[in-house]
Amino acid sequence: MDEDARRNMRPLSLHVPEPRFRPGDAVDFADFDIPDVAAAPRPDIGAMPEEMRSLAYGLVRVLDLDGASGGAWAPRLSPERLVAMLRHMALVRAFDDRMYRVQRQGKTSFYMKCTGEEATSIAAAYALDRDDMCFPSYRQQGLLIARDWSLVDMMCQIYSNRGDRLKGRQMPIMYSAKEASFFSISGNLATQMPQAVGFAMASASRGDTRIAACWCGEGSTAEGDFHSACTFASVYRAPVIINVINNQWAISSFSGFAGAESTTFAARAVGYGIAGLRVDGNDALAVYAATEWAAERARNNFGPTLIEHFTYRAEGHSTSDDPTKYRSAEERSAWPLGDPIARLKQHLIAIGAWDEERHAAMDREVAEEVKAAGKEAEKQGVLGDGLHQPFTTMFEDVFEELPWHLEEQSRQMVEERKAAGI
């Protein structure tokens, strides 16, 4: 068609999403619809995915914003267990605070906090069995902490020091802990999703009882791996829980760039014929209840569940990021679903199982625990102080056995360093 003939046609236009608030904007979430705790029905664990489509678009909640609990999803947890959960969430926050500071002190290169998202890992870990295999993303330190993994061990990894079981090869926070059924973290996003499905398929094909769970952010649901994982999980009815942590921000890109303007992330499940739940991720009881439901569903061969944890990343993406450059500073305080620790604390106080004094004492205790672990870990070195693994370990574990070319290169490195007097 020639150009003249195009003139009377309507020009196309491209939609580029924009977040609601940018730096300096006043934040107003008044139109944010928070469904009532009674709004979400709790289907039988064997229900067909098409019977629960509304759950992929709603919000499963147990705690209301006054600290009361209710609704069909309310789990029957003892106050002792709730206090233990609260303590683990506080421990994660204390751990994050200290590790953030040591990064600022130059003792390591990098750190990532999960502030505001503690419930999504801690409550999930409480609802899983200790040997259910977890394929985390980089903000699920809570899984290790809920499984009482050694803080010193985690810190040694962050410091890449002599005590780092990973021999100083991974960036800080990219833990691996097979004994804790915690998979080695990858920096390439969503790769763990099909891996978790593969683990679940292997377990099922063996008639085992272990299930798998994986986590990714809402941003990385755009990766092909996420969709491959959903396809495999659906096709083979794999006993897996696919968790999407919708914390609203993928570094500086808001959730709209992953498709949030068009639908929910839980609704991804609908197209795959998977059970989908959208959950208030700042409500520890809702996260617990949804995970427990999904785990029971998986254990009884009813297949996978995709859970979107609707939450908010209260801090920057990492220590290399400055969120004030791309989002309104008010968002965090105005977030309509509050803070997960504050909400659980309020609930415990409301049921008479907790008070401000005990909470303050607990905060002091977890800070002390983290501080003591920090001192212990630093005895084995911090990044760049020389207390690292021997240089030749660089060549180990590329293959099971050292092949000739790596042996030669290892020798060459030693000789070159010697010749250079270092």
Place this chain on the structure above:
Amino acid sequence: MNMIQAINSALDICMERDKDIVVLGEDVGYFGGVFKATEHLQKKHGKTRVFDTPITECGIIGVAVGMCTYGLRPVPEIQFADYIYPALDQLVSEAARLRYRSAGEYTAPMTVRSPFGGGIFGGQTHSQSPEAIFTHVAGLKTVIPSNPYDAKGLLIAAIEDNDPVIFFEPKRIYNGPFDGHYGKPVTPWAKHPSSAVPEGYYRIPLGKAATVREGNDVTILCYGTMVHVTAGVVAESGIDAEIIDLRTLVPLDIEAIEASVKKTGRCVIVHEATRTSGFGAELSALVQERCFHSLEAPIERVTGWDTPYPHSLEWAYFPGPVRLGQALKRVMES
């Protein structure tokens, strides 16, 4: 046995010996694979051990990594090597580095089988030879057999290996050896001496090259289909060439290469993959580094051109007898 039957036999034997081995891939189950390499395996070993997958190579390899994490030893098939690219991240960033990044906590003992190479009018999406990409990745082993006997022994060794292995099968010689004269039909393996394949278990260690023909004038380094093209050219040319079938590119049998080139003083490298940054470049550099003082002529590379594989012109692309013959002549006269 032809090469497909040898591969089938290797899979069958491994699955019988080790219940941790599972086979997965597009069409590998009920149908037995588009090349029939996995025929009868599902019927014999059950559909939870041999099963068809969705068409997502990234999913196939990602799932296989997860199966390794559980303790299985998957043998995924990528239907054509040209389709391995969607799985590249799972291979390169995950399977290859899992042992390293977890300091041995997790490993990926998988063998990725994939038919590769051209000469079957597969156009630019069913003909490529991407082996160099994988040899560049720390943590992967790359194996390429050239005959049924090796295919079986190497595949068993690959499956039993605790590192991830890329096992490329030269599909042009699945049914028989091929000397590169494209007008000539493929000779069935049944008439070829190297097709005598034992029914039972045996293995050929990874990292050991085979001397296909001993000679004194020039060393020809080759693998896969090119072993047969080379043997044909050498027989026609009357040059006393030593033909080395590398069999595995990583780990590489550097001793065999070094000993041969030091003996002959000349080196020609043949592969079907594109030339620039192809594995021939690595071989050439190694020979230069280690055998420089023994060399009597510049090293020659006979390779595919730096273009995608052209469908109708594939025989002009394929590094066949004419080009190899000329290269040999140049090296011998220099």
